[in-house]
Structure formats: C-alpha cells, structure tokens
Amino acid sequence: MALTNIRSGSTSKDSSSKSVQRKVEKKLRFYAKVRDTVASLSAKKEISKKRRLRSRQKKLKAYDLSTLSAFLPEPGSAPRQQKEEKMLKLNSKSRQKIVEKESKQLRAVLNHPMFQSDPLAAIHQHLQSTQPSPEIKQGKPSSKTKKGNKKIPGRIRCEYQ
Incomplete structure (x- = not known):
C-alpha cells in the first residue's frame, strides 16, 4: 500500500x-x-x-x-682586412717601429758601394728590377691621335720660326 x-x-x-x-x-x-x-x-x-x-x-x-x-664580406677575406686595418691604425709605438725600419733601410742604401759611385744609375737599376715593365700596345692608333692629325679646312695654322 x-x-x-x-x-x-x-x-x-x-x-x-x-x-x-x-x-x-x-x-x-x-x-x-x-x-x-x-x-x-x-x-x-x-x-x-x-x-x-x-x-x-x-x-x-x-x-x-x-x-x-649578402652584404657582409666572406670569412676568407677577413685576415687581409685586419692587416689593412692594422696598417691604417698607427699609434706612436708602430710609427716608431716604421721609422726605425726605414732608417735602417736608408743607411743600407747610403752605404751600398754602387749607390756611392753613381746614385742615379743605382736608383734607375733598382726601379727597373722592382717595377713591372710597361706594356707597349701595337696595332691601331688611338682615336685621339687620328683627330690631331686631321687638317681642318678654313683654319689658319701659324708656325713661329
């Protein structure tokens, strides 16, 4: 229930x-x-x-x-750049070393017997041995030389003797 x-x-x-x-x-x-x-x-x-x-x-x-x-230099060129930077940065110590080195070189040149006998010939020989020889171009002359040789009509040329 x-x-x-x-x-x-x-x-x-x-x-x-x-x-x-x-x-x-x-x-x-x-x-x-x-x-x-x-x-x-x-x-x-x-x-x-x-x-x-x-x-x-x-x-x-x-x-x-x-x-x-892309704008940065290659890693291989870094040592060369550092040498150039060192050469550009001259402090008093490095200047002093350069002066001493150059003065030794000058004394050696002044004491050299060839320089003492004929200085100009010694300098000339030194430059020929150290400097590269200039290359002489053979072939057509440059356009400047052609223009200079042309005669222009109507122009009077004065030559003094």
Missing part, C-alpha cells in the same frame, strides 16, 4: 519521482553550463596561444640576420 498525499491526492512515489526528475534536470543544466564554460575557456586559450606565437615570430623576424649575409 502506498501512502497518499492529502494535499495533491497523489501517492508519495509520484512526488518523489517528480523531485528526482527536477534534480536530474537541474544537474543536466549545470553540466551543460560547465561544458559551455570549458569550451569558451579553451577557445580563449587557443586564441591567446596563437597571439603569443605571432608576437614571438615577429620578434624572431626582427633578429633574423640572414639577409645581412
């Missing part, structure tokens, strides 16, 4: 099943809200990750020096 509810005229089973149904519906609504909240939070998280990734990539682009490699 089931107990009857005096107010509604129904049994206690019916009233308890309705309350259970309401509780279940309430739980389902709560779970749906939680699911929606989790979905929106994960979407926000993805957006912020993408934003951070974009900003990180922009920073990396700013530090990308690969485009400068």
Whole structure:
C-alpha cells in the first residue's frame, strides 16, 4: 500500500519521482553550463596561444640576420682586412717601429758601394728590377691621335720660326 498525499491526492512515489526528475534536470543544466564554460575557456586559450606565437615570430623576424649575409664580406677575406686595418691604425709605438725600419733601410742604401759611385744609375737599376715593365700596345692608333692629325679646312695654322 502506498501512502497518499492529502494535499495533491497523489501517492508519495509520484512526488518523489517528480523531485528526482527536477534534480536530474537541474544537474543536466549545470553540466551543460560547465561544458559551455570549458569550451569558451579553451577557445580563449587557443586564441591567446596563437597571439603569443605571432608576437614571438615577429620578434624572431626582427633578429633574423640572414639577409645581412649578402652584404657582409666572406670569412676568407677577413685576415687581409685586419692587416689593412692594422696598417691604417698607427699609434706612436708602430710609427716608431716604421721609422726605425726605414732608417735602417736608408743607411743600407747610403752605404751600398754602387749607390756611392753613381746614385742615379743605382736608383734607375733598382726601379727597373722592382717595377713591372710597361706594356707597349701595337696595332691601331688611338682615336685621339687620328683627330690631331686631321687638317681642318678654313683654319689658319701659324708656325713661329
């Protein structure tokens, strides 16, 4: 025998099943809200990750020096450049060394017997042995020489004797 509810005229089973149904519906609504909240939070998280990734990539682009490699000299030419830079940078110590070296060279030249006998011939011989010989071009004369040899009619040439 089931107990009857005096107010509604129904049994206690019916009233308890309705309350259970309401509780279940309430739980389902709560779970749906939680699911929606989790979905929106994960979407926000993805957006912020993408934003951070974009900003990180922009920073990396700013530090990308690969485009400068075309303008930089090759590594093999660096020692030659360093020597040139050292020669350009003269401090007092290096100047003093150069002066001493050149003065020794001058003394050696002045004491050389060939220079003492005929200085100009010694200099001439030294230059011929150290300097490359000039190449003489054979063939057609240059256009400047042709123009200079042309006679222009109507021009009076004055020669003083």
